[in-house]
Amino acid sequence: MARLTFDDIYHVSLSSLGAAADDWKEMVDQLDTLATDAVDGMVKQADAARWAGANSDVTKPFVRKTAKEFGDAHTQAKGIWSMLRDAHSDLVKVQSDIKKLVDVEAKTKNVRVTGLDDGTVYCVYLHQRGDSDQRTQKQLDYLDDLASRINNLIAKADEIDNSAAGALKKIHGSDSHNFGHAKYDSLDDVQAERAVQLAKKSLAKYKQGEELSTKELAELKQLLSDNAKDREFSVDFYKALGPKDALRFEAQVAIDASAEGDKTQLKLAHSIQTSMGVALATATDPPTGKDNPDTAFRENKDYLGKAWQSELKRVGRNKLELGIGFDHAEPVGYQALSSLLRHGNYDKSFLVPVAEDMVTIERKGGGWPIPDQFNGENHFGLNLDKKGGPGWDPMTGALEALGHSPEASTAFFNGSTGEGADDDLKKLSNLDYFLGDKDGKNGREWPADKTSGYILPDEKSKTFGKDALGHALESATTGRAYDSDGPSVKHGQEQADLFHTVVEKIGSNPDLVKADGSLAPIADSLGNMSAEYMHDIQRTIAGGDQSGYIGHFGADAYLDDLNEEGNELKQFLQATAEDPDAYASITHAQQAVTTEIIRDAMANPGDETLSAAATRAAAPGGEISGLTSAGRADAIAAADDSVEKINEYNQKLETGNKWVSRVVEMGVGKIPVGGDVVGWAVEDIQEATLNHYTKDPQEAADQIVERKPRELSERRARSGRPGRKTSGSRRSTTGRTLH
Template identity: 65%
Template sequence: MTHLTFDDLYHVSLASLGSAADDWKEMVDQLETLATDARDGMVKQSEAARWAGVNADVTRPFVRKTGKEFGDAHAEAKAIWAMLRDAHKELAALQSALKQAVDIDAKHKFIQVTGLSDGTVSCVYLHRRDTNDVQTQAQLDYKDRLESRINKLIAQADDIDKSTAHALKTIHGGNSHDFGHAKYDSLDDAQSARAVQLARKSLAKYRDGDELSITELAELKRLFAQNSKDREFAVDFYKALGPKDALRFQAQIALDASAEGDKTQFKLAHSIQTSMGEALATATRPPTGKDDPNSAFREDRDYLGKAWQTELRRVGRAPLSFERKNARVEIRGYQVLGTLLRHGSYDKSFLTPVAEDMVTFERKQRWAWPGPHNSYAGLGVDRFGLNLDKDGGPGWDPMTGLLEGLSHSPEASTEFFNGSTGEGEHDGLKKISNLDYFLGDKDGKGTREWAYGAAGIKVSDTENFGKEALGHALESATSGRPYDSDAPAKNHTQEQADIFDSVVKRVAANPELFKGDGELAPIAGSLGNMSAEYMHDIQRVYAGGDDSGYIKDTGAQPDLSDYQDKYKLNKFLKTTAEDPEAYATITRAQEAVTSETLRNAIDNLGPNEDLGDAAETAVIPGARVEGNTAQGRADAIAAADDSVKKAEEYNDSLEAGDGWLGRFTDLGIGVIDNVPVAGDAAGWVIEDLREAILNHKAQSPEDAAQEVQENRDAYLVAEREKRAQEAKQSFYDSAARAGLDIHSDSVKGAATRVYNASYNANAVEKS
């Protein structure tokens, strides 16, 4: 099959295509007039005539057919015009983007773009006399991104070309003497219809023990990749197939791809799975302004509304059976849905009811999610399953996919973890909060049973994938951002802060669940991220409130203010810090917030305020965080089978997270006088933070491990001394940048007070 090439798209004049579309629009208007005249004139007169005999039996049916043909001709012309109109519009936009990339972006960077025989391009830097023709890694990365961008534009144009050609052929039909074949309102409409046609073909073939060809799968992949975020395409596809056939189709291509081991087929099926998830998110997201249940809108075209979603939940609970090569798989619809929910950002009006229904069904039916039938064991397949992602397990446990979906859908996640199941009209279940269902009650009992294999046997890797997904969902629920987003932080809502508060208290009440080999230890990294997210609030708790105003306001605060809550916060931080990755994240956040708070204290010092008082107030909360995390690290090293290796893991984690420094400044932590840090100032903020963080490394993991094992208290005292000296130096640096004389008695006295305050605050109580 021929492909549209770079040269085709770059050099072609689209003027004739635009003219053809205009001509067909004129034809549509003329045929509409003829069709109206035929319907309201000739046909009406024929129907009204008092004919009998031959006129009644032959002439009247002939007139009816002729009138219908005029209508069909108008409909066909309208569909052809729609295809040409949309093809011209989209190809023109792609050609414009291509010329921007080639004529401006590439030339500006002295990059030559060359079309290759397979239709793609190659980008190379041109020889320049004023350089040695050696590019930096950043330049090479830019070239690769540009090449990928151009090739993507060509691939999109090729998809449009093929879809338009297929649609025009279908509209015309096989009988040139008859109008009235396929009718499309847009190119999206035609592409959706083709995707539905291929999906139905797949379902039919599967019943006969066959499957789509690689060529057909590739076409489906292109259709979905191009249109997964297009509302018209997504709604039309899922509306036409319906929930049951959509899930069956997804399940069978996933099972075949994972069972047969063909790399090409697997790659295509994986892409389709990803795009189908994104398309489902698109189709179930209420149009802007149309999420009011009392508003009127065309649900069948704009949105998969209540009726479709209700049917999806019914199908989700229902069994689905698949047979292939004398093997049988019996699963539930929700297990398939879980693989789709992993992809896309879902509206809470769709995802929260689905999540609550999945939990309710699981609570009512033990072992609700069956694994593969034992006869599949003979296939010798390593990764047979529904989920085609590299991570996340085989997909038999749909909660993993659901939680990953929540992790990318923060509004739904926040709503879900503030909600509960049980005490419904017909479920007969005790009311349990969704947070308790996954994390256990205040005594650590009743945590969800994770990851089933065949016959209910647990699979540890799959279990950990699910628990990590739980951590990701909690990050999303407490931050208001997708867990893996680099977007700036938002001020926290009370609902988000309440979830973090509940997580802190559950971890503090049952620390053994969350560390070492504990049942929920895989979420420790996420606990570290949540701690970083709420570091301003954590330090505000240790400050006993923030009457000074030095600590940045980040919205609603978790309720951790009384003495018992501070004790719980200590326990939470110590427990979380037993994970090296979480320890490093908390350390970065603590250093960044303390640095910001210290700068605010010095830069905003009032005329009657004492410098030493202000500096002490700024550093004490961070020192208390450091004291807790230092104890957690010492406990983890002491408990490890290989203490030296554990100490090395802490060092590696501190070195590996440099990207977090930029993120913290992006979150507004790098601020002076409420003005975001930029330019040289941003450089020294990040450099100071980097140095402070790396000072937390154990200079010798062997020595650190030995010190912890022989005299843990002496090790912690040495850490307190290091942190206090660093706090003193940080104060001097901030004072110098604020223009203060660091050799003056007042600054020196304040520095000594900072040292003492940090040293004493770092010695938090044992627990």
Template identity: 35%
Template sequence: MALTYADLLEVDLGKLGTAVSDWKKSVDALKTAAESARKGMRAKSDAARWAGVNASVTREFVTKTTKEISDLHSEASSIHSLLSDGHTELVALQKKIRVAVQQEAPGLGVRVEDIGGGKVRCYFAHVRGDTDERTQEERDSKQELEDRINRLVAHASEIDSSLARALAKSHGGDKHNAGHRSYESLDDAQAERAAELAKLGPEMSDKQYMELNSIMKFNARDADFSTDFYKSLGGPKEALEFYGRMSLDGTMGDNKERLALTRQLQRNMGLALASATDPDNRSHLPASWSGEFRKLGTQRVELNPHSGMSAYGYQLLGGILRYGNYDARFINPIAEHVVQLHKKDPDRFMANRPVGASDLDWGFNPSGKSGAGYDPLTGVLEGLGHSPEAAKKFFTDPATAYREDGTVDKKATLDFKSYFDELNRNDFEWPPDSLAHAGSDEAKHARDVGPNALGHALEAATTGSAWDADPPALHRDEETWKIMEKVIGRYNVASEDGLPHEAMKDSLARMGAAYIDDLNYSIMDWGGTGDELGRGRIFGESGDGSKRASFGQWEARNFMMLVAADEDGYQTLSAAHQVYSASGLASLEDNRDDGLAFAHNAAKVNGILDESRSHGIREEFKDDETAVIMEENKQAEWRKTLMTGVLTAGVAGGTALVLGPAAGVVATTVIPVVMESGASTISTAYGNHTMEYLQDNEYKNDPRALRDVQELERVGERGAWSPVRNYAIAIGMTQAEQLALNPEIEQSYLAGKSAISSNEKVSA
């Protein structure tokens, strides 16, 4: 019977703690008895010169008794270790769930209800006189709490099941025969059970598959468990065989339940491999595993001897690497080898795709994200996208040449300077990692997955965080800044190497948002109006505590012009900039001159972003003037919603969205969250009725419609002015001073717009 929510919340774990103490006493006593038996009667028995039947019977009895005492000691030690580990983990989980239920839930006005099956639901309690209207933030918080409680219960249930199973094996069920399976920890027991299930391969029932995933889900990041699990599979080749067989089994046909289980296994195996191959962990796999994986990378691994189905080792490993934060010493040599193999023959691995397949999901990437899994380049780039330290080294460290078998070739030279240069070539040939037939709708985006994965790897390298981290965080330093400088140099409207692939643009926008402070800093001295000392004082230190450096005025502008031309990129950068501006001004309330200089510069950046998007709209709809107007109105409506929604909720609500410029850098967590909030607001900010009204009335000289349109056209100025107005009030400006300042800020905003709209040269 599975452990329930009520069990975890209410059970008295003190009794289990007492049992742990009692078993510890038994272990100590039995250890003494075992030593006495071995050194006493067993030693005397072995030394005695007995003869006859009595001698053989007595010696055998003494030997057997000594062994039984030793076995009792081993069994007691195993039981104590299991109970101790189980008690420690359950106490920690119980503490977390009590905090969630007894403190966090009431704080949110939420009640927790046990709905059976180890699940709970959270709901808002009705209060008399309350409208029961909830904000999206409140609903999100409620759902996050519900999901977290359910995860805690599921984890406790897994520990309870594993503990019961291991205790049964340790005891053996025979009261006359002590000593059966002995465990040094609960991890040992869980790894053993996972190995037992894994040996079943595709023959696992769904129930057994769920059990395996449950064990791995809560232990994959535990290096003791993950190392034992991978060793139990046999070795690198056997690990790849297991994953490949399970992957093909789960992606074949239309069994959604089996596919879901396989997706969980893919993630669990990736997380486990990352922890098992980190040499800094106490338990880890030998360094030789990386070399063996490279050797297997270009070899065929047989998966189904009856059908002759085989895969290259790298195709299988690529599916696993998509999840987990890997150590650079493990993943980077693999990534380098894969890139070099791709350069020699871009279609090498693609030639292994099944021809004429009707099942487009069948392959080695059950996740369904970024390809079918036949191109290992995508897999390793996704792996780097979740491994920020490794990604940083991959794009900055000197390249190492590898032979076909994955061994280092010290005599060879490579014909590219760095992996950044190689992968960001405009003519880089990305494989179509898909089973879609040429000419079909599905095949149109077959070559998108590689650039998309490259964008993710660059995000990790420039932000110091996994590209899809939840919650997001920024860990920038001098090395991440240098990579971002290369990104800005490569991807901008003046780049001689061409525009980015469409699939990369969302990543470029998020990278820009992560460096919105440095982009502002780079723009500050535009036109020669600022001085370096003043600029440094206003913007403070960089994220790593070092002196802030500039990307270059024109370089920063050209990058923002490229990114903000697209709607999604514009919204991402604009949302980040508005939050940064408001919070930055709030930190400069004690220095009026610096605050106003910061405000003027922020207005210029506003102008750059708005005019960049306007250029993008005019280019996108150059043959449809009505569409241009509609899109620009949409942009204006979104800006208005951003200012009154995200900004008000964030800054006015007291959230520390951005550390003040004097303190340094964009906050470690909130900017990406704000962008998400902005995006969700955007989807409802301008309903069809609003756009239809504008379209229907704009050309009929309707006075109200014209006023609305004029106001929307001025929202850019309003967007630039709103945070400044709050700042002006905070520093005690009179209304007359505010009225005088408003047109000055507008002029800075227009200066940003005009630098683009006037079609000035795009390079310094």
């Protein structure tokens, strides 16, 4: 079948297809009436008649068969109408999207889009008088991106066209004298069926040492990417495959592509993995308004409920039997699932039990197959993302999923494992499992995630999972995905309480997140969390806020008890600031909140002079700046190349300024800031922060070297003072004890 081209889609009028769909809707209604009349009329009368002989043996079956044909005709007409209806609406959407890109966006950028014979497009900047036609790399990248977006839409239209045409043939069947062939209620049914066929074909070929062709992989990639967020398609796809075959297929495609696939195969496999993850998130999300009514014995057709999820857990604990050739490298289901979980926003009713089941397995002494220790120079992975490691540690994917799923992450880190009906484990909070006890010990033993080399994996290969832990904590405490560019979300009490506990744990054991600490990779996320809670931090450093200048952004984290004997808050800030990303986040947020407080204080100084009010308002920000500067100085002094380290801090200050706008947009200050003033305020604060905190590399390095002996002496003296408070528990205003 010839592929649709750009010109086919851009210029075609879809009105006739819409009219055909409307005509078939009328046919459906008319045949529905005929089918009902046939059953209620002919069949009932024939069944009621007291016929004997030939009338009974021949006529009655004929009447029933005829009535069935009316019913089959109605079903077939309904299927045809469904295909035409869905194809029309989907193609109209694709055509509209293409025209927006071509007629609006491309024209605005002075770009011409030309259709090519192979169905794709070519984009080029139009010549303008006085233009040298010399393009920057950014401009050239834009052309590639625009062409890619249009080509993806063309491929989507082609898939819709092929799916609808194939379905119409199956609905009509090969016998033109008989109704009642393939039955479809929507185009989603057709596309899910085809996706399942390709996945099962891949599984069958794998047993023979073969794999899908590039053309078949491309078709499956298109089907999944077009429909990953469609509930009907996603549920049908995963139900038809079942948990084991879905995970086996995903693992086989990933391992083949990473081990020996060319760039095209690897790109297709990565897209399939990403779309399968998004589709799983879609399929396991309970429909709005339904409080997960399923039991293990009753499955809801609208999503993958408890029965499917229970089977997934069973599959997750066992080897997938891929036939890799190395028994110790055979992944279990959870390892394959982990790569899917990295993509999509998952409902907590699905994700939290899965993550806790993984924790339970580890707590019972279970491990995960990792090929590196035995297999030499292998290069096959389960995770095809450019970042995040090869994916043999499934907890990494689970934590990444939590990082993208705020409600689930908050629930997970407020939850625990152990003391269940089916295990003899002692109860342990999920937060303690990862961060350790009050002394910072007995936390999770991070397995290596490396697939090549005879040497046992080094610490670097454990970084992927620890990074993901930081992402999950960030999501759990802030209420939004860690990589979201959207505005901050007002903190709920559970989120604020988690932040308090994290500060307490890390502040009591600051070496955990310093440069050579076992949890150093989470420091950048701790910096982002601190930036989110900068109002709480400044209010605490100020010793309270009697004047009411420092507002709340949602629930209070109640950090006051961490600014007393143990100084956990200050220890936390100083240790976290040894990471350049964290330092930049904290510094920009601190400057924004300080500016806000000073503005409010000077607008309403009360009995104070303006100078006194401003000085008092600036004090907590100044103290925070001193703490983070000390952390920065420690990191620079410990670096092999101090000048290079200072340059890194300077660069992060330039790229980490998003926190200024986020803090300003929180709108916590007493004086409203809106409209164009927001932009001016953000730019002014960002510029002031860079001017004040950016350091000359060589000069700063020399100063730190000169001051270091004196600072070390002072710290030794301070560390010898009595009164160090250990991490304990506190009672929140909600009446809950936090540990």
